[in-house]
Structures are given as C-alpha cells and as structure tokens.
Amino acid sequence: MTPVLRITDLVLETGPASAPLRPVSHVGFEVAPGEAFGLVGESGSGKSLTLRAVTGLLPEGVRQAGGTLELERDGALRPYRFAEARGRGIGMVFQEPMTALNPTMRVGDLVTAGPRARHGWSRRTARSRALDLLAEVGMPDPEGQARMWPHQLSGGLRQRVMIAMALATEPSVLLCDEPTTALDVAVQDQILRLLHRIRVERGLSIVFVTHDLGVVRRLCDRVAVMYAGQVVETGRVDEVFTRPTHPYSAGLLRSMPTPDTPRDRPLAAIPGGQPGAADRPEGCRFAPRCAHAVPACARLAHTLAEVPGSPSRSACLRVAGLGGPPLDRRALIA
C-alpha cells in the first residue's frame, strides 16, 4: 500500500552555511494509511524539528539542507507545497493549545475558519460543521462551547478544540507534537483515547512526537527512536519496547521507573547526557555513553540495518552485525 507520508534523508541545518550545525541529519520514515507512528526521543534529539520540517514551520534560522518530503495524492507519493498541504492533507496539533488558538475568536468560528475561507462556506454551513466537529472531539456541550473564548476552556478542552481545527481540513495525516505533555495524567488518557478513536473512525494516520515512552506504547503501531539528530532504531512498538535492538532504546526503557520497578536497587540510568548539535562525536553518537561500545563504533557510518532474528531496524553496528564483535540484542535488556 502506498504510504500517506514519506520523509527521506531529511537534513536540517542552522548557523553559517560555511560551518553549519545539523540538528537533524538524514532522518527518514514513512507512515502507512491509518497508522499511528511515534517519533520518540529526549529533548534535543531533533524529533520536534523533524515534525516542523514536515509542515514547513521551521523556526527562524533553521533550514532544510537536504531530503525529500512527500505526501500521497491520487495513489502516488509526490512532493508537496507547505501552504497547500496545511490546508488539506496535513493537520497539526501542538503542545500548548493556548498559543496556537487565536484568543480573539470564539471557539465555533476558530474551528472552521481555515476551511471556511478556503471553500467559501456560508456562515450557516461553517457553524453546522463546527458543531459536528466539536461533538466528534467529545466536547460535552458543543453549542455552548462554540460560543466561548479559548481562555474560558480547560487545557483538555482546548486541546480538543485544536484537534477539531485540525480535522476541519479533512487531513489524511494528523501531526501531533507532544499534545498531551502539558496535561494531567487523567486528561492525557482521555485525549489519547480520543485520538485513537478518531484514527479508527476516519482511517486517519497519526504522527505522534513525544518524549513519553508510555504514551507511544499506548497509542502507536510503529516507532522511530531518535538520538542526537538521527533515528537509531525503528520498528513495531511491541517489538521495540520489549526486544529493543539499540543500546539507547534499551537504556531509555530501563531508566524509566514504572509502577513495577524494584525499589531496592538503583534505576538503570544512562551515564552522561545527549550531545548538542555542536559537539557530536564521530561515528555512533551514542557510543560515548554506551556500555557495549567498541573502537569500531567511532568509525560507524550511520545506517539503519536489518537485525538478525528481529523485525526492527537498528543503527547499532554490533547488534546489526555490521562490525565489531556481534552483540545479541537480548543482552541489551538483561
């Protein structure tokens, strides 16, 4: 089946062209119709910049220096213009709804402002579409809340309004940047279930950027784990989260306390920190923090390779058998 979205070899640069920094280097993934795809990483991994590049909303000073971005249209993948994609094809949901919702518009007008201008809808059409969308995202009182201002709504309801706005353009992919991070855990759970239901009912694809592994585990089918501007592992969520094939993914999983983590021993922290774009080591960027690193890691050319006996793809040369003494992926979570 043709993917709905494909990113190939995306390179993002900042700083002077003569000596650029690359916060994102050669990132690629594709999203199937109806699939929920997680892009997970810690702050500074490049996950949010990658998502912004897809929508053409890169912050000032960051430029795309390579790679292709394609959306499906009429059964084939084609490069797209951002303005066109934002009006249809791509919907966006951000972390902080208050900064993304125009505070001077009532909720009902906000939801359909974009498509109304685009399609020349009458006030009546726009209003009835807005009420349908507000009901679809589970607003308890669509009529009443359509008349409210954004600041009168709780964080969870604002996030629902943002989802309704994104759906108003009838997108095929919904891009979500940490949409539940600022919410309390119970509200977060409601929004995740809402996104899941919308996805199933509309056959919509979702790209979900987050630092929260638990959220990815709950919502997504496939995941790409990012570290220092690169994807280090990608595969099905059930595989990556139970049988990781990269020492970084394994380390992340082990360092996260869960309700069942033994309390009588230290958490399995990863020593050190993620290098910034200015001080990334040659070869594998995780090697300086990795308990399994060998000298060959410093010469690794980044690539995502098949892993023997696993459906996931990994950038670890030892696990993928690309060099150095082979490392059984089972040793990563032992």
Next chain:
Amino acid sequence: MSAAPLLQVDDVVVDYSHGRGSPAVDHVSLDIPRGRTLGLVGQSGCGKSSLARVVAGLAAPTSGAVRLGGAVLPTPRGRADATRIQMVFQDPSSALNPMHTVRRTLTELLLVHRRAPDRRAATDRAVELLELVGLGAAVLDARPRGLSGGQRQRVGIARALAVEPEVLIADEAVSALDVSVQAAVLNTLRDLGARLDLTMLFISHDLAVTRYVSDELAVMHRGRIVERGRPDDVLRHPRHEYTRSLVAATPRMDGPALSEAEEARPL
C-alpha cells in the same frame, strides 16, 4: 510509621479565596519520621506546591502549623530556623543566579551561613558537595547556562544541601529532566537520603517516579490528602476513587495498547 515524626504538618489551610471558594490546601496533616521520604502525588492545581511553600517557610498558612522536632516553625522563619528546611525546585535556573559561577553560588552560601570559616575551606566544602551530588570540581567555574539540565539540577541539590538542612523538599525536582537523566538524579536523591539520613518530602505528578523514591505515599486531590499508605499498597489496592483513576491512567510499558484495550470507555 512508628518512629517519632521529625516533620509535622498540622492541619494546614492555605486559602487564596478569602473564604469565597475552596481553599488550595484544605486542612492537611502529614508527618514524616526522621530519615524517611514521604511522596506527595497529585495533578497540577491540587495544592501540593502551595503546601510545599508553607512547609519551606516561603508562604504563611491561613491556619495550621508546621512543626520540626515538635516545635512550631514561625513564618517567616527566624535566623536559627531559616536553613532547617530546604527546597529543590523544578526549574533549577530559577534557584541559581545566572551570573554566578557554581563556585560563587556555593561558597557565598557556605560563608554567609557560617558553614565554612574562610574562602578556602568553603571551596573545599563546595567540591565535597558537588561530589556528593555526582558532579565534581570540574563544574566549579561553570555558570548555570553552561551546564546541562541534569547538572543544573544537581547543583540545585548541592545548593540546598550546603546549609545542612534536616528536611529536603523536592518539588517536581526531576519533572523537567529527560528520562535517562532523571533516573540518575533520582538515584542520587535516594542515595543522599540514606547517606545523610535526610528527611524528604518528594512532590510530583508522576506516580511511578514518586513510588520509586518514597517510603510512604500520600495522594493529594483538590487540596486534601485523599489516601496515604505504603507505596505498593496504594498502587495495587487504591482505595480512593481519585487514586484509582490516577493508577489507571498511568501508562505501563506492559499494559494494553489502545488498540487492544477497551475502546468503548466514555471519553
């Protein structure tokens, strides 16, 4: 908990509404024995930070009292009591002067509070403190901006420990950190609690994190403590309805994905 409590929160009320609404902290009583860690978990707005500020002496309660070793601590704290309870904040930058090096931050504190006789002794003690929190002399001349988030928070912990407090309050102290860094800071906090016989009030919205560091868990909801008990008992057999919803909403790596779970639950 059988030992006599070191810290007692005695029927504290914090009411910002002048009686017109429900108080932010609504008749809360807690106690922590010496050397133990009480975890206080609740969502934003539940009153946990208001309570922390009262315990730290940064705000006066509307009514009620904070006792340390049995004696009521006045607010504002007098000179003798000012250092006995220290706080580690969520955003370490807000607790560190951005213009000062780590050396200056720590040595001035040590000298002002007479924890060191002179500048040389203060520097030696600063290095000790930095080593205690998993850093070293290498960061002495760094300013907060030159440190990573995890390092900054460790300096924040060293700053709090410099005055040798009896009680440490950690208010969302690891919430802004990345998972892999958070784990190391949690290990440090736990380790310090044991080594220094520190009494800790660990406040967080994250149930799994709080459970991990705490000897006892209290759940706060709408200004009240709705449940209190041994961490694993609270997680396995939550009694209060709010705690049950909190436990159910906490993602588990081995829990069901949404596609497998009940989808029909009301939104």
